[in-house]
Amino acid sequence: MLGLAGTSFVVLLALGVPIAMVLLALSLLWVWADPAVMDVAFAQRLVAGTQSFPLLAVPLFILTGELMNVSGITRRVMDFAMLVTRPLTGGLAKTNVLLSTLLAGMSGSANGDAAMQSKILVPEMTRRGYPAPFSAALTASSALIAPLIPPGIGLILFGFVTDTSIGQLFVGAIVPGIVLATALILLTHILAKRGGWDAPEERASWDGIGVAFLRALPAIMMPVLIVVGIRGGVFTPSEAGGVAVAYTVLFILLYREASWRDIWQALVNTVVTTSAIILVLAASAAFTWILTFQRIPQEVGEALLMATSDPTLMLVMIGAILFIAGMLVEGTALILILAPMFMPVAQALGIDPVQFGVVFVFVIHLGGITPPVGTVMFTTCAITKVPITAFARAVVPFIATFIVVAALLILFPPLSTFLARL
């Protein structure tokens, strides 16, 4: 049964059937095979899968990111980041990393961040003499900071399907996000120096930097506002999403740079992205319900526990599975399907759920920039017109760096748990 389900899952997926449809088809086949389960009960489960207030955080933070991109905040933050990095070797490449970090609070998804920077930064980088494949690989890589710094859609979904506090996950991922940004800055420095790209320029005046900082401040304050609000018990993650939208709308009204057409497109994109994600969520919830009847999650768990009972080794093993799976399948879907399956294993070995969540979400997103299949890679290559093969070569040092960061997160649990447990 498990073998058959597994094989048909992989075959249907490879034939290009959307993940949600594969999950629905397999669940329905089982519903037909077992007379004890009524298909109306299955339909009821599908609807019930959407009826949860915490899930509203997903469209709300997607909308925040979409609105931010049209509001004009992005440009102000970019001006600031460029002034700060100007006296450094590879200044514009470092701007790329810094911009992702500073804007992470307003763009919850790696893909949104990659699309935006591919459009505005990569052409400028090419003009300054960076090779295009390097710029594309850097843009895709720095986009992985966005899901770690609050708010992150991946963390919200992980918290939702595993019953982990979303507030604690948000706080726990902040330091890992900063570690990742630091590692990227270091790597960029080495590569830019060796390649002789973009020599340092004269430092901007402190007054100029100060003014630029004040103009960028609203965006930089966003993660603080969200984290303090949630952890302080002022509002739930979903309400924080509502506040974040209102906050962004305020700047749209203030700056008056977004056209009605931009705002309309932001809303349509939000509908499309949300609907696609939540369909996978509802379908995988229904699918997991059926797997549980078959005791499949328990069997997978027992098999994993049989392989090792050392928490660190287990994290490495699960990390490797997720990395390989993430190379082939979209990360969001993997969080929804695999997180509930692996969570009991982590708990059985006493791994902190927050550490597990941070490692899980980070490694899953890593798959997004790894060939052959990766959403962030496709987005970046499509916009920058860099061929996938050239991208694949340029991204190697970045992936090596990410594996080092993942190892740090696994070996040193306090990196993700210290702030969360405060």
Add this chain to the structure above:
Amino acid sequence: MGAIALMERVIGGILTVATVLVTVAMVGLVILAVVMRYVFGAPLIYSYDLSTLLFAWMVFLGLAVAERARAHLAVDVIDMALPGRWRGTLFAVRQVAMAGLSLFIAYIGWQLFSRAGMIMPSLRVSIGWLYAALPIGFALLALFQLLALARLVDGSRSESA
């Protein structure tokens, strides 16, 4: 060209407007609930149920909008590797199979809807208002899965002509 493309545009346009309106209402309600609680000290008791109800409609009506935007998460390695003709065949088979599946879900969703008797307490309306999103959403999804196919057939015919 003509009828199919027109139908696709008109229904697709109406659906897009509808989902955006539902989204705006949902977002507005969440913000309003926070404001009411903190600024006016008068929490809206129905806000949770009403916002999740709107969310269900956003998601299920959005399925067809997402299909139109080709946004449903899928793996397309084989599609890219196949030569044009085979890719078209695979696409056609897939769209028809998926439309069949969507129609079946719409059918069981309809059964669920017609059995709905419960009243949602905080809103004092039948739970049918929630369940109806499932059959309507999946029926429209099936329609757009087939329309995508019809457009492809249409396109290749006008190309060869």
